[in-house]
Amino acid sequence: MMNSAMQMMQMHEKDLSMMGMDMAMMQECMEACSACEQACTMCSNSMSGESMATCMGRCANTADMTNTMMRMMMRPNGMHKESMMAMLQAMITMCGACAEECMTHADMSDDCRMCAEACRQCAMACQKMMDSMMGSMAGS
Numbered sequence: 001m002m003n004s005a006m007q008m009m010q011m012h013e014k015d016l017s018m019m020g021m022d023m024a025m026m027q028e029c030m031e032a033c034s035a036c037e038q039a040c041t042m043c044s045n046s047m048s049g050e051s052m053a054t055c056m057g058r059c060a061n062t063a064d065m066t067n068t069m070m071r072m073m074m075r076p077n078g079m080h081k082e083s084m085m086a087m088l089q090a091m092i093t094m095c096g097a098c099a100e101e102c103m104t105h106a107d108m109s110d111d112c113r114m115c116a117e118a119c120r121q122c123a124m125a126c127q128k129m130m131d132s133m134m135g136s137m138a139g140s
Contacts, residue, residue: 026129034070037070039118040119043114044059054101055104072087096123099116102116103116
């Protein structure tokens with residue numbers, strides 16, 4: 001079942017395909033970003049104590065970035081390909097850093113373990129989206 005945002009984006013599919021944006025891949029990336037945002041928010045909220053400050057901060061920053069990434073993808077008319085590529089790269093880097101930090105606590109916290117997995121999935125979806133866009137840039 002397709003959500004309303006994706007139905008609305010299909011109305012702009014012509015604009016997106018001209019920029020090398022694959023709609024199915026974009027939906028997969030947005031879903032991974034949404035899952036990551038939720039996991040990072042929950043993980044950050046479950047932390048306590050000074051020893052968890054780095055993890056809390058990385059989770060909160062990753063949640064903010066994933067939300068921004070989704071909003072960028074939902075604005076096809078204002079999309080700038082180079083900025084999108086830079087944001088995807090930043091997402092891959094931040095998700096990797098968050099997953100790495102959460103894995104240091106995974107044996108003590110299911111929240112951290114689940115957050116790390118959501119971050120890895122998001123990074124992979126962003127990488128796929130970026131690879132697809134790079135392929136279309138090379139073909140242009």
